Amino acid sequence: MTILVxxxxxxIGSNFIFYWLREHPGDRIVCVxxxxxAGNLQTLRPVLGRExxxxxxxxxxxxAAMDAVFGEEQPEAVxxxxxxxxVDRSIADPGVFLMTNIIGTGVLMDAGxxxxxxxxxxxxxxxxYGDLPLDRPELLFTEETPLHTSSPYSSAKAGADLLALSYHRTYGFPVTISRxxxxxxxxxxxxxxxxxxxxRALAGEKLPVYGDGLNVRDWLYVEDHCRAIDRILTDGRVGEVYNVGGHNEMRNIDIVRLILRELDRPESLIAHVEDRKGHDRRYAIDPAKIHRELGWLPETHFADGIVRTIRWYVEHRDWWEAILSGAYRAETEGM
Ligand SMILES: NC(=O)c1ccc[n+]([C@@H]2O[C@H](COP(=O)([O-])OP(=O)(O)OC[C@H]3O[C@@H](n4cnc5c(N)ncnc54)[C@H](O)[C@@H]3O)[C@@H](O)[C@H]2O)c1
Incomplete structure (x- = not known):
């Protein structure tokens, strides 16, 4: 099958392409x-020459461009x-978020x-879903939790979700959504x-932490997300939303301390800075539905995944240094 990614x-998209071509070597991927x-062609180097x-x-x-690529490739799935x-960029300049995240999704669905x-x-x-209070740890987002966005980023993503569900209801368009x-x-x-x-830690620079750093996020190793999308594409029910999460809540400040410990750098590098506007306090996902219906569970424990991730950035300094210096754009400008 041909999948347009x-x-x-x-x-996440690049990790998904690597995952998919490894797990489904007979399939074709067209990446748009x-x-x-935020896009870096260097990342895709390992697959760029593949048939x-x-x-x-x-x-x-x-x-016109989407119509052309759908026409040429006739993908089965997108x-x-x-x-x-x-999020920070959406607060500074919301317009492009509305354009890509909402209008772009609509254009793709029309081509589809x-x-x-x-x-x-x-x-x-x-x-x-917005955020949850820090003092109610029993509360989790389910697929039935009302949408209640905080930033232009999340509002634009919610707009795309609603548009996608409306295309399913109105046109019978075969949509699935993962959150x-x-x-x-x-x-x-x-x-x-x-x-x-x-x-920052590797460069010996200050590590800027928003506010008190007590904001909680639920962290999932990217490949577990890719596997969840695979399960949904294969066996998910159209018109349905599936929450995907790791049951792994961590405070931002604890993640920063862990990184410093792992890299053997002092906590004195932490610099608390003015909090993000409208900063969500806590996100926590209930992934019971995707587990029950599709048998998905995260496979990577945070303790392993974070060490593996830190090592990856230590061993691939050239990848992120090219981004920080701007050199990664050279190939793009030539296209
Ligand atoms: N990163 C996370 O933790 C996370 C969590 C949940 C959901 N998501 C969602 O997953 C998706 C991928 O997130 P990510 O972190 O990989 O993002 P990213 O910013 O790393 O990558 C986005 C990619 O989209 C491309 N892009 C942007 N505008 C485009 C346009 N108009 N046309 C074509 N390409 C365009 C960029 O060049 C870039 O390659 C997003 O939809 C995001 O909302 C991300």
């Missing part, structure tokens, strides 16, 4: 990515990772309807918490 030059600042892989630089908001994904795809999987986020908690692992852009802190 959008946003595959980013963090605009190569925004069953094609990279197309295009914007998912571009109707997995839509393409998004503007950084026209070309008769069999499945459209929308990769969403637990942030669409996943925070991912960590290789190839994450070094503006996000874990790679940012690792790169």
């Amino acid at each position: 959008t946003g595959g030059a980013g963090f 990515d605009k190569l925004t600042y 069953n892989f094609r990279f197309v630089r295009a914007d998912i908001c571009d109707r 997995v839509n990772f393409a998004a503007e994904s950084h 309807r026209k070309h008769g795809i069999r499945r459209f999987h929308q990769v969403s986020t637990d942030e669409v 996943c908690s925070n991912n960590y692992g290789p190839y994450q852009f070094p503006e996000k918490l874990i790679p940012l802190m690792i790169s």
